[in-house]
Amino acid sequence: MTCSVMSGQYDDRIRALSRRAEQVHESLDPDPPDEERAMELLREGFGPTVALYCEARTGGSWVRFSEAEFERLERTMNDWLDCYAACYGVELAGTYSVRAAAELLVDTHNARDVAVLLTGVPEQ
Numbered sequence: 001m002t003c004s005v006m007s008g009q010y011d012d013r014i015r016a017l018s019r020r021a022e023q024v025h026e027s028l029d030p031d032p033p034d035e036e037r038a039m040e041l042l043r044e045g046f047g048p049t050v051a052l053y054c055e056a057r058t059g060g061s062w063v064r065f066s067e068a069e070f071e072r073l074e075r076t077m078n079d080w081l082d083c084y085a086a087c088y089g090v091e092l093a094g095t096y097s098v099r100a101a102a103e104l105l106v107d108t109h110n111a112r113d114v115a116v117l118l119t120g121v122p123e124q
Contacts (some may be wrong), residue, residue: 010056010063014073017049021079028086033122038087039112046080047111049073050101057102074098085121092119 024041053073056063065073077098085092096118104114115121 010052011069013052014069014076017045017052018072018076018079021045021076021083024083025079028083032087032089034087038084041080041084041087042111042115046077046084046115049077049080050098050105050111050114053098054102054105077101081115081119084115085119088122090121
């Protein structure tokens with residue numbers, strides 16, 4: 001397995017996911033719960049963000065993110081989780097690891113299960 005620096009392909013995708021998360025956060029309905037919207041956010045943002053990390057780490061060559069790129073990726077994933085939790089009227093105070101999320105996604109194959117396991121939202 002070879003190690004390569006991050007290509008523009010990943011950087012562009014992270015930036016697009018980050019911009020979309022900001023837009024979504026501004027448009028959230030302040031009257032939760034909205035389970036349908038929460039699932040939409042997992043499909044549109046959280047899942048693709050974690051999948052991007054998985055792809056970069058399991059593809060033909062192992063992609064090495066710069067510190068700034070990795071921080072942006074992890075912040076973007078956390079922004080999506082914040083939006084997800086807001087759909088249930090919960091404000092998250094934690095910062096979650098994209099690596100932990102990726103490991104859970106590999107185990108569960110389900111973005112909703114990963115979000116619930118990481119955040120505890122909604123309460124079971």
